[in-house]
Amino acid sequence: MKAQLPVTILTGFLGSGKTTLLKRILQEEHGLRIGVILNEFGEISIDGELVNMPEAGLMQLSNGCLCCTVRDDFEQAARELLKRTEELDYLLVETSGVADPRQVTELFVQRAFHEDLRLDGVVTLVDGSEYWHNFQHSQTAAHQISSADILLLNKVDLITDAERDQILLDVRRYNPDAPCLLTTHAQVPLARILDVHAFQPELWDPHLEAEENSHHLHPQGSAPLTQTDEHHHSHHLEEDGIQSVSFQLEQPLDLAEFRDWLQDLPDTIFRAKGVLSVIDEPQRVIFHQVGHRQTLFLEREWDPDELRLSKIVLIGKELQRERLAASLNQVCEATAAR
Numbered sequence: 001m002k003a004q005l006p007v008t009i010l011t012g013f014l015g016s017g018k019t020t021l022l023k024r025i026l027q028e029e030h031g032l033r034i035g036v037i038l039n040e041f042g043e044i045s046i047d048g049e050l051v052n053m054p055e056a057g058l059m060q061l062s063n064g065c066l067c068c069t070v071r072d073d074f075e076q077a078a079r080e081l082l083k084r085t086e087e088l089d090y091l092l093v094e095t096s097g098v099a100d101p102r103q104v105t106e107l108f109v110q111r112a113f114h115e116d117l118r119l120d121g122v123v124t125l126v127d128g129s130e131y132w133h134n135f136q137h138s139q140t141a142a143h144q145i146s147s148a149d150i151l152l153l154n155k156v157d158l159i160t161d162a163e164r165d166q167i168l169l170d171v172r173r174y175n176p177d178a179p180c181l182l183t184t185h186a187q188v189p190l191a192r193i194l195d196v197h198a199f200q201p202e203l204w205d206p207h208l209e210a211e212e213n214s215h216h217l218h219p220q221g222s223a224p225l226t227q228t229d230e231h232h233h234s235h236h237l238e239e240d241g242i243q244s245v246s247f248q249l250e251q252p253l254d255l256a257e258f259r260d261w262l263q264d265l266p267d268t269i270f271r272a273k274g275v276l277s278v279i280d281e282p283q284r285v286i287f288h289q290v291g292h293r294q295t296l297f298l299e300r301e302w303d304p305d306e307l308r309l310s311k312i313v314l315i316g317k318e319l320q321r322e323r324l325a326a327s328l329n330q331v332c333e334a335t336a337a338r
């Protein structure tokens with residue numbers, strides 16, 4: 001009989017460190033041939049560009065959420081990869097930061113390919129620096145924690161010990177049992193998260209889980225969790241009201257102008273990321289913004305035959321595409337006037 005391919009789901013709210021963990025796993029010397037299904041909420045894939053792995057093992061599902069809007073695409077991608085199970089030892093699924101992992105788990109437990117795939121565990125990254133903020137924005141943040149078989153409280157370098165302890169206490173209200181490891185840049189021994197047989201299908205019951213959650217107290221400043229039901233998966237994006245807008249620009253940008261633009265984005269945008277073509281700079285510039293924290297770094301030189309295109313993805317609430325496009329246009333005009 002053919003052995004089942006183990007699968008680990010990497011989930012966690014927007015910007016919590018999922019791609020950081022994925023890259024670490026792919027770079028480590030473990031000898032495993034790993035296939036990846038990568039789901040991004042924005043219509044342009046940024047993570048796919050950053051992961052830097054052979055196309056053959058990577059399936060990208062952009063512009064939607066794995067647990068609802070691109071659910072069918074996910075099944076198709078999993079089936080495609082299954083045709084090549086002989087070539088793979090492990091499958092990693094990185095969900096979008098707004099996915100409800102219960103719906104993804106269901107795909108493995110109840111769908112036809114559960115004979116071929118074995119869900120090893122759901123690993124949820126929790127962003128220590130944006131913990132309370134994320135709860136304010138999304139009920140899904142709580143579901144991501146309650147669904148975890150293993151929790152990584154990430155970005156502990158950005159919080160005090162007292163803040164960490166408060167978060168740990170709160171996390172336990174949503175998930176009393178899963179081991180919770182403290183990490184910086186998702187540095188965790190892989191033996192703690194891969195092939196650990198953490199998921200227990202016989203204990204899995206999405207309805208029970210929803211009921212338990214409805215009794216939980218809600219954290220500081222957040223809206224109380226509503227009772228979930230069988231239909232919640234198709235509405236969770238609407239409930240949270242999270243949207244994305246993306247831009248692609250051919251004109252190289254002035255980095256200082258762009259940084260100012262990024263810094264001045266409205267508070268309702270809580271995740272921004274992308275690849276930039278910068279004036280007088282032969283290398284690609286990668287930028288991340290989570291909350292108000294910005295990171296920019298040089299990645300690699302543009303290939304001679306590569307189109308030098310800036311790709312910018314913004315995720316948040318009440319996004320005003322026209323206004324954002326107009327302000328970005330001003331960055332382009334300021335660059336041209338230099």
Ligand SMILES: Nc1nc2c(ncn2[C@@H]2O[C@H](COP(=O)(O)OP(=O)(O)OP(=O)(O)O)[C@@H](O)[C@H]2O)c(=O)[nH]1
Nearest residue numbers: 014015016017018019020097154155184185288295
């Ligand atoms: N200071 C600090 N930064 C971190 C840590 N982990 C990740 N980051 C940074 O946080 C930003 C977002 O990390 P990603 O790994 O892209 O997060 P993600 O969960 O994949 O993001 P989405 O796919 O957009 O939901 C990047 O700038 C990372 O370098 C950490 O432990 N400490």
